[in-house]
Amino acid sequence: MYDESQPFFRAKQRDVEVxxxxxxxxxxxxxVAVVGASGSGKTLLADAVFGLFEPNSTVSGRIWFDGQRMDAAGLAALRGHGLSLVPQSVSHLDPMMRVGKQVEGFANGLTKAERRARRQQLFERYGLGPEVARLYPHELSGGMARRVLLCCALMDDPRVIVADEPTPGLDLDLAVRALDDFRAFADAGGGVLLITHDIELALRVADRVAVFKDGTVVEETAVANFADPSLLRHEFTRQLWHALPEHDFAAEGAERDKGTVPLSH
Structure with missing residues (x-):
């Protein structure tokens, strides 16, 4: 990034660690639910998992998939072929293409008949009638669009799904149903990295919670430990517990961590 404190034409570049x-x-x-404040770097984490970096990024670290260490080429090969993304926004759907064709396009390794059969199977599983295939994205309800995105992610029968804020804009019933879909995928043997700021919903379906703050995981703990704040190790995690509605939004301990960014709701 450029140094904002300098005049526009003389600003020097600087490294910003995220x-x-x-x-x-x-x-x-x-x-595994990754929870934390908006702007803490959660979406950048999703990009990192998929090997999606800006050209001016400095990247270091190691990523393993199914026991094998991945390089950039390996991660690129996995995208849509074992590793799938459920994006944050339904704007990822092409407004000019019928949704059935879009979903089928996520399984290029299959024949046309196999792609159609796979898409029909997924639509039936997630309550999308056969007529939905001929609709355009603007003709879908919010819940239908979310389920179409999930079908896109499942077309290649992935091992891992990364879901980046999959519930914004959905009412509670639809949001719960969407997360139940991820739970069912995991119960069938898959893995889900659920990135969200909605800790209440995350606790409904997750096995473990990774608490994200200022670009790193400050605590990783079992969902069961959220039953009692004394079981939570980090101050920020305890603040999240106290801020839940059933705990009267009492941001206990906030004075001891004034730099904390409140969790978005």
Missing amino acids: LHNLSIAVHAGEV
């Missing part, structure tokens, strides 16, 4: 000292794992059969 992710650092970060270690996280997703195992088969589990949902």
Whole structure:
């Protein structure tokens, strides 16, 4: 980035560290929720998993997939072929293409008949009627669009799904249903990295919670430990616990961590 304190034409470049000292794992059969404040770097974490970096980025670290260490080429080969993204926004759907064709396009390794059969199977599983295939994205409800994005991610029968804020804009019933889909995928043997700022919903489906703050995971703990704040190690994690509605939004301990950014709701 450029130094904002300098005049426009004389500003020098400077390094801005966003992710650092970060270690996280997703195992088969589990949902790992990454929770934290908006702007803390969670979406950049999703990009890093997929090897999507800006040209001026400095990147170091190691990523393993299914026991093998990945380089940039390896991560690129996995995108859509074992590693799938459920993006944050339904704007990822092409407004000019019928959704059935879009979903089928995520399985290029299959024949046309196989792609159609796979898409029909997924639509039936997630309550999308056969008529939905001929609709354009603007003709879908919010919940339908989210389920179409999930079908896109599942077309290649992935091992791991990274879901980046998959519930914004959905009412509670639809949001719960969407997360139940990820839970079902994990229960069938897959792995899910659920990136969200909605800790309440995350606790409904996750096995472990990684608490994200200022570009790193400050605590990783089992969902069961959120039953009692004394079981939570980090001050920021305890603040999240106290800020939940059932705990009266009491941001206890905030005075001891004035630099904390409140969790978005």
